[in-house]
Amino acid sequence: MTVDSTAARQPRRGGTSSSGTKAAGGATKRAARAKKPRSSSSEPPLVQLLTPEGERVQHPDYDVDLTPEELRGLYRDMVMTRRFDGEATALQRQGELGLWASLLGQEAAQIGSGRALRDDDYVFPTYREHGVAWCRGVDPTNLLGMFRGVNNGGWDPNSNNFHLYTIVLGSQTLHATGYAMGVTRDGADSAVLAYFGDGASSQGDVNESFVFSAVYNAPVVFFCQNNQWAISEPTEKQTRVPLYQRAQGFGFPGVRVDGNDVLACLAVTRWALERARRGEGPTLIEAFTYRMAAHTTSDDPTRYRHDEERAAWEAKDPILRLRRHLEAQGHADASWFEELEVESEALGKHVREVVRAMPVPEHMAMFDNVYADGHALVDEERAQFAAYQASFANGEAE
Amino acid sequence: MAVQKLPLAKALNESLRKALENDPKVVVMGLDVGKLGGVFRITDGLQKDFGEHRVVDTPLAESGIVGTAIGLALRGYRPVVEIQFDGFVFPAYDQIVTQLAKMRARSLGTVKVPVVIRIPYGGGIGAVEHHSESPEALFAHVAGLKVVTPATPSDGYWMLQQAIQSDDPVIFFEPKRRYWDKGEVDTEAIPGELHKARVAREGTDLTLLAYGPMVKTCLEAAAAAAEEGKSVEVVDLRSISPIDFDTIQASVEKTRRLVVVHEAPVFFGSGAEIAARITERCFYHLEAPVLRVGGYHAPYPPARLEEEYLPGLDRVLDSVDRALAY
Numbered sequence: 256m257t258v259d260s261t262a263a264r265q266p267r268r269g270g271t272s273s274s275g276t277k278a279a280g281g282a283t284k285r286a287a288r289a290k291k292p293r294s295s296s297s298e299p300p301l302v303q304l305l306t307p308e309g310e311r312v313q314h315p316d317y318d319v320d321l322t323p324e325e326l327r328g329l330y331r332d333m334v335m336t337r338r339f340d341g342e343a344t345a346l347q348r349q350g351e352l353g354l355w356a357s358l359l360g361q362e363a364a365q366i367g368s369g370r371a372l373r374d375d376d377y378v379f380p381t382y383r384e385h386g387v388a389w390c391r392g393v394d395p396t397n398l399l400g401m402f403r404g405v406n407n408g409g410w411d412p413n414s415n416n417f418h419l420y421t422i423v424l425g426s427q428t429l430h431a432t433g434y435a436m437g438v439t440r441d442g443a444d445s446a447v448l449a450y451f452g453d454g455a456s457s458q459g460d461v462n463e464s465f466v467f468s469a470v471y472n473a474p475v476v477f478f479c480q481n482n483q484w485a486i487s488e489p490t491e492k493q494t495r496v497p498l499y500q501r502a503q504g505f506g507f508p509g510v511r512v513d514g515n516d517v518l519a520c521l522a523v524t525r526w527a528l529e530r531a532r533r534g535e536g537p538t539l540i541e542a543f544t545y546r547m548a549a550h551t552t553s554d555d556p557t558r559y560r561h562d563e564e565r566a567a568w569e570a571k572d573p574i575l576r577l578r579r580h581l582e583a584q585g586h587a588d589a590s591w592f593e594e595l596e597v598e599s600e601a602l603g604k605h606v607r608e609v610v611r612a613m614p615v616p617e618h619m620a621m622f623d624n625v626y627a628d629g630h631a632l633v634d635e636e637r638a639q640f641a642a643y644q645a646s647f648a649n650g651e652a653e
Numbered sequence: 654m655a656v657q658k659l660p661l662a663k664a665l666n667e668s669l670r671k672a673l674e675n676d677p678k679v680v681v682m683g684l685d686v687g688k689l690g691g692v693f694r695i696t697d698g699l700q701k702d703f704g705e706h707r708v709v710d711t712p713l714a715e716s717g718i719v720g721t722a723i724g725l726a727l728r729g730y731r732p733v734v735e736i737q738f739d740g741f742v743f744p745a746y747d748q749i750v751t752q753l754a755k756m757r758a759r760s761l762g763t764v765k766v767p768v769v770i771r772i773p774y775g776g777g778i779g780a781v782e783h784h785s786e787s788p789e790a791l792f793a794h795v796a797g798l799k800v801v802t803p804a805t806p807s808d809g810y811w812m813l814q815q816a817i818q819s820d821d822p823v824i825f826f827e828p829k830r831r832y833w834d835k836g837e838v839d840t841e842a843i844p845g846e847l848h849k850a851r852v853a854r855e856g857t858d859l860t861l862l863a864y865g866p867m868v869k870t871c872l873e874a875a876a877a878a879a880e881e882g883k884s885v886e887v888v889d890l891r892s893i894s895p896i897d898f899d900t901i902q903a904s905v906e907k908t909r910r911l912v913v914v915h916e917a918p919v920f921f922g923s924g925a926e927i928a929a930r931i932t933e934r935c936f937y938h939l940e941a942p943v944l945r946v947g948g949y950h951a952p953y954p955p956a957r958l959e960e961e962y963l964p965g966l967d968r969v970l971d972s973v974d975r976a977l978a979y
C-alpha cells in the first residue's frame with residue numbers, strides 16, 4: 256500500500272528522476288559535469304517553499320501555513336543555533352573544547368525538521384544536530400561536555416526524548432528503528448526521527464535500518480542531511496544515484512527537500528512524521544544542504560574544496576532567506592532583529608561561562624555506571640585505584 | 654514435576670518459555686527463531702504459543718538484529734537475540750562493542766539496555782567453517798558487557814532467565830555440542846548467583862578449571878585421573894565476565910595446582926587472564942605454574958581435524974601430569 260502510494264506520487268515529483276539516474280550512471284560528459292559546482296538544472300527536483308530571495312513559492316504536495324509569530328520563531332531558532340555553534344567554534348579555538356563539529360549552513364534542515372516534532376516523538380542524532388537539540392529543549396551546554404572531554408555523552412536521553420550523540424556513523428539509525436518498533440508494540444502514535452549524513456548513507460547499518468523499518472513498517476523518519484561532503488569526500492564517492500531515490504528500492508518513499516529552506520524542511524518532515532503516525536511506515540528525507548564550515552575544527556577544507564562552491568551556497572544561506580521574507584512581508588522590524596541580536600549574544604556569553612566552569616569529573620567517576628548490576632572486576636579495580644590515589648595523599652601528609 | 658531430566662537444548666527452551674510468560678516485555682528475536690524454532694530448535698514452539706509479536710523472525714542482518722534490539726531496550730523491552738552461529742556474530746560486533754556496551758556509562762547511568770545475545774558456540778559437531786568458534790574472550794575484554802556460559806541443563810535453565818532479568822547486556826554462550834546432553838533440572842529450586850563459579854567435583858591434588866563445553870571433558874579427565882590415584886578438583890567457571898576469582902582461589906589454595914581448559918585459542922584467551930590473576934593471588938600457594946590447555950593460534954580447522962585441535966581427554970590429562978610433576 257505504502258509502495259503503491261509512493262509509486263503514484265513519484266512520477267510527478269520525479270519527472271526528471273529517470274534522467275537523474277542516467278546522469279549519475281554514465282561515465283560520460285554528464286558525470287564529469289557533476290563534479291563542477293552544481294547547477295540546479297541537472298539536479299533532481301527539490302521541494303522548496305522559500306526561494307533564496309525570500310520569496311514564498313507553492314508546492315503541489317507539501318505546504319505549511321504559518322503565522323508571522325511562528326515564522327519569527329523559526330528565525331529565532333536558526334539565529335540562536337548559529338550563535339551557539341559559532342561560540343562553540345570560538346571556544347575550541349581558545350582551547351576550551353578539544354573538538355567541535357559545526358552545523359554552519361545546516362540550520363534550516365535542523366530547525367525545520369526539529370520543529371516538526373511532537374514532544375512524545377524521539378530523536379536519534381549523529382554528532383552535529385545542535386539545532387535539533389535546541390528544538391528539543393536540551394540545554395545547549397549539555398552538548399559540549401563530550402567535546403570538552405568531561406564525559407562521553409552526558410545527558411539523560413529520556414528527559415527530552417533526544418538520544419545521545421552517536422559518533423560511529425550510522426549506528427543510531429538502527430536504534431531509531433528498534434525504538435520505533437517498540438512504539439508500535441506499545442500501541443502509541445509517536446514517531447521517531449533519525450539523523451545521518453550522506454557519508455553515513457554508505458554504512459551497512461543505515462541500509463539495514465531501511466530493511467528493518469520497511470519490513471516492520473516502523474514509524475521512523477530518516478533525515479539525511481546531504482551537506483555534500485563526508486570530511487573530504489564528495490557525495491559522488493558514496494552513491495551513483497541521488498540519495499532520496501534509494502528509499503524506493505527499500506519500499507518506502509524518498510523526498511529531496513531544499514535543506515536551506517526551513518519551511519520546506521518543516522513541511523516535508525511534518526508530512527513524513529504524520530505518515531509514520533498513521534501507520535504508513537518509514538520515509539527517507541534527503542535535505543540537500545551544505546556544510547559551510549570545516550567538517551570539524553580539525554579539518555582543513557582548503558585541501559579539497561573550492562571557495563566558489565562555498566560562495567555559491569552562501570547565496571542560499573538559510574537564515575538570510577527567511578530574514579528577507581520576514582522583512583518583505585513586514586513581519587519583523589529592525590528593533591525586533593536587534594533584540595534578537597542581544598538575546599543571541601547573551602546565549603554566547605552564557606555558553607562561554609558554563610563551559611569554562613565545567614568541572615573535570617572526580618577521578619573515580621570512570622568506574623561509574625559501567626554496569627547496572629555491578630561487576631566484581633570493576634569493584635576490585637575501583638578499590639585498587641582508590642588505594643593508589645590515597646597513597647599520594649598519605650605521602651603529602653607525611 | 655519440579656525435577657525433570659532434560660537435554661540442555663530443551664532446558665534453554667523451557668527457560669525462554671518461562672521468561673516470555675513472566676514478563677510481557679521479553680521479546681525473542683533472530684534468524685529462523687519462529688516457525689523453524691531456530692537451527693538448533695532452542696526456540697521450538699515458542700512462536701506458536703506466544704505469537705509472531707513475541708518471537709520474531711528478523712531480516713538476515715546481524716547488525717540490524719542487535720541494533721534494533723538496542724532500540725527496543727531503550728523503549729523498555731527486554732530483547733533476547735539469537736545469533737545463529739558463533740562465526741556470524743561479527744557483523745553485529747560493532748553494535749555490541751561500540752553501542753550496547755557503552756550506552757549506560759555514556760548516559761551517566763540514566764538508561765539501561767538489557768539485551769541478551771545468545772550465541773551457540775564451540776566445536777565438536779563436525780560443522781563447516783565459521784560454525785565452531787569460541788570468541789568469548791573478545792567479548793569479555795569489553796567493559797560494559799557480561800559474558801556467561803552454562804555447562805549443564807540446570808544452569809542453562811536458570812542462567813538464561815537470570816541473564817534476561819539482568820539490567821546489563823549479557824552475552825550468553827551456549828555450548829552447542831552439549832545441547833543434547835541430559836541432566837536434572839529443578840524448576841522450583843532457588844538458583845545460585847549468575848556470576849558464581851561452581852565446584853563440579855571435589856579433589857585435593859590439582860584444580861581443573863573449565864567452562865561451557867569443556868566442563869564435561871574435565872569431569873571425564875578427573876574420573877580417569879582418579880583411576881590412577883590422582884584427586885582432581887573440577888571448577889565450572891560459569892561466568893567469564895565477571896570471573897569469580899574467589900572460588901578459584903579457594904580451590905587453588907587447597908590443591909596448589911591449576912590447569913585452565915577452554916576450546917578457544919590459548920593465545921590471549923581467558924586462560925591467560927585467569928593464570929595471571931591467580932598467580933598474583935596465590936603465588937605462595939602454587940606448586941606449579943598455571944598451565945593452559947586450549948585451541949591453537951590457527952583458524953578453526955576443517956571438521957576432520959577438529960579432534961586434534963580441540964582439547965580432549967588426553968591433552969587435559971597430559972597437562973595434569975605436567976603440573977603434578979613440578
Ligand SMILES: Cc1ncc(C[n+]2csc(CCOP(=O)(O)OP(=O)(O)O)c2C)c(N)n1
Pocket residue numbers: 383422423424451452453454455456480482484485486546550
Ligand atoms: C564508522 C565510522 N567511520 C569513520 C568515522 C570518522 N568520521 C567521522 S565523521 C565522518 C564523515 C561523515 O560524513 P557524513 O555522514 O556525510 O556526515 P557529516 O559529518 O558531513 O555531517 C567520518 C569519516 C566515524 N565516525 N565512524
